[in-house]
Amino acid sequence: MSHARPLLSTVAAITLSTPLKSLAGTALCNTGDTFRHKALAVRRVLLAAEAVVVTGYDYKYSLGYGNRDLDVNDPDDEKERKARRSRLHQRSAERVMRMMRENGGIYIKLGQHLASLKYLLPVEWTRTMEPLQDRCLPSSIESIQALFLSDLGQPLTEIFSSFDLTPIGVASLAQVHKATLKQTGQEVAVKIQHPALSEFSEIDMVTISQLTTFIAWAFPEFEFFWLSEEIQANLPKELDFRFEARNSARTAVNFDRARSLGDPSTVKVPDVIWAQKRVLVMEYMNGSRIDNVEYLKANNILVSEVSKEMARTFSQMIYKDGFLHCDPHPGNVMIRPTPAGSPSHRNFEIILLDHGLYRELSPEFRLNYARLWTAIIASDEEAIKRHALSLGGIDAYELFACILTGRDWDVIQDAKLTKQVRNKEETSKISQGAGNWLVEIADILARVPRDLLLLFKTNDLLRALDEDMGADDGAQMRTFAVMGQYCAQVIYEAEKNDIKNSILSVTTTATGRAEVTVRVVVSAWTRGLGALFKAYCKFLYKKLSLNVFVWWIDLSQSNSLLYRILFKCERLLIA
Known part of the structure; x- marks a missing residue:
């Protein structure tokens, strides 16, 4: 009986969806804020339920009864089966994407998440969701002004001496404006959460959770609970910019520490000046999206070097820091030529933005x-x-x-x-x-x-x-090679610690027991140092061999005279 509830409630919602959506639309024009909120909430739920249930039925029918005319042993029928499945994926993705675009907010964020899973979901789904990564509508300036009054108790004009009304960036959860602080005269970027998000975020999360339950009931072979669980775990933090401010500061410290230990980096994290739950003010930085190829060419920045530095940056975050920025799409990564006084070892800096979604790795x-x-x-x-x-x-x-x-x-x-x-x-x-x-x-x-x-x-x-x-x-091969170097170092550090602990354990035991001879201690130290030397040589070999791989890839992609000579020599040796 419990399994039937999601279906019954959702089918009821679909049955009533057309008149209720019409009623909700009428209510927007003729009622006060409270009823307007409820009507909008109902409309959002019904839009989502309709898209999911219709899509679910489409899959059930099309993959089963809809293919009854095809022979599983006929090659031509198998081609037709694949073509039908592709069309099914395409129309389903378009249906769900239209719903997400109309509902906006969290649904846009969910669509962006689906678009990023390019090697996990059918290409029809990820390709259809891609426009959601760029086409987000801005909130009105009136709603922004109202947010400042409600959250900060001050109008914009008391905080900023200038405030560009047109946002320089709009994402699913927030938009960014360029402004000048009234007290200091500093140019800043002001990140402001879309005011409507807080109005519907709770009901949207509940809706997504319930629809995931329906999918699990209708398709037992598909377990998508992880999707709603991730949204429920991460979204509240992403909607509180104070978490982002803390993540940003910690990331900046991590890369500064890495530089002090001799690890070069091109990363720059904008300084956060202050943060409230729905407003974050940070230093303004000139630059361009990292995927602006014309900008890279105009500033003599090599794409191959940028790719390599991105591999280093995220390998550092994963393997060394254990604190990972989990949303590195092009809108969240900027690039600029290296300014005077920058610690970057390249002719560019990579600027990491939007530090709301992080994962701590043990x-x-x-x-x-x-x-x-x-x-x-x-x-x-x-x-x-x-x-x-x-x-x-x-x-x-x-x-x-x-x-x-x-x-x-x-x-x-x-x-x-x-x-x-x-x-x-x-x-x-x-x-x-x-x-x-x-x-x-x-x-x-x-x-x-x-x-x-x-x-x-x-x-x-x-x-x-x-x-x-x-x-x-060679970009992906280079990425694997760079990452392999960081993996080798993590493994070596773990082996080194195990060997040290083993030596210390024998030494500690020896100090408390007379029967343990000096010979035993010396033997433990000798074996330990030998194992340490062996582990280091193994690590060094891996690091150097992967360095050679990276060098060879860079050389091959440049198609230089040296590469052509070496390549011919290699062919002659093989022959």
Whole structure:
């Protein structure tokens, strides 16, 4: 009986959707704020329910009874089956996208999340959702002024001496205006949450949760609870800009510390001047979106170097800091030529924006994740299987590795991850696989730790960013090689700590027991130092070999005279 409730309530909603939506629209023009709020809330729920239930029915019918005329053993019928499935994905994605665009707010955020899962969802879905990443409507200046009065008790004119009425950026949850602080005269960027969000965020989250329950009831093979769980866990923090201010400050400290320890970085995090729940004021920075290729060319910034630095930046956050920015789409990453006095070691700075969505990664998780990636890069199938099981409880390790890398299993199995460019044939194979293996992918996403979900998203966004920048063919191979260096260091540090602890354990025991001889202590130290030297040599070999890979990729993409000579020498040696 409990399973029937989501269906009955949703079907009832769909049955009444047309008259109720009409009533809600009429209410907007003829009633006060309280009734207007309720009418809008009802309309939002019905729009969402209608889109999801109709789409669910479409899938149930089209994948089952709708294919009754096709012979499973006929190759031509199999082609038709695939074509029908593609059309089904396309019209379903368009239906859901229209609903998300009309409802706005959290639904736009959800659509952006779906668009980022390029190697996890059918291409028809991710491609259709892509416009939601750029086409967000701004809130009116009147609503912005009202928000300042309600939240800060002051009008804009008392805080800012100038305030550009046209936003310089509009996202799903907020918009940004350029302004000048009245007290100091400093140019600032003012991030303001869309006022309407707080009005409907709670009901929207409940609606998404209930519709996820309906999907689970209608399609037991698809487990999408993780989607609503992630929204409920992360959205309240994203809607409180004080969390973003703290994340921003911590990230800036992390990269400053890395520089002080000798790790070069191009990252710049804008200083936050002050933050309230729905308003954040930070230093204003000139620059452009990182995917503005013309801007990069005009400022002599090499896309290959930007791609490499992005790989370093996010490897640093994942493996060393354990504090990860999980939303690196092009709107959240800016670039500019290196200003005077900058600590950047390149001719550009990467400016990280929007620090609302972060994930803290434990040392144990980072180590296991590094071991998994090291196994994937080395094409060690047994190790991939072992670490996939320990990290995510996943038996389907081949599919898991493909999800993680965005590469075909044959490429991983043949140890070509850092050696072979992803061609159109492989890209097409992966895109088709996302549709053909949808049930298996959904099962993996439902079972893996929540940390891995956001890492999947981050990986996909970074791969998409390389594509948007028009990065060279070696970009992904270079990324894997750079990441492999960080993985090697994490593993070495863990081995070093284990060896040190083992030596200290014997030494501590020796100081309290007379029967433990000096010879035993010396032997423990000798074995320990030998193991430490061996671990260091292993780490150094991996680091240097991956450095050579990166150098070779850079050289090959430049097509320089040196590369052509070395390539001919290599061909002669092989011959």
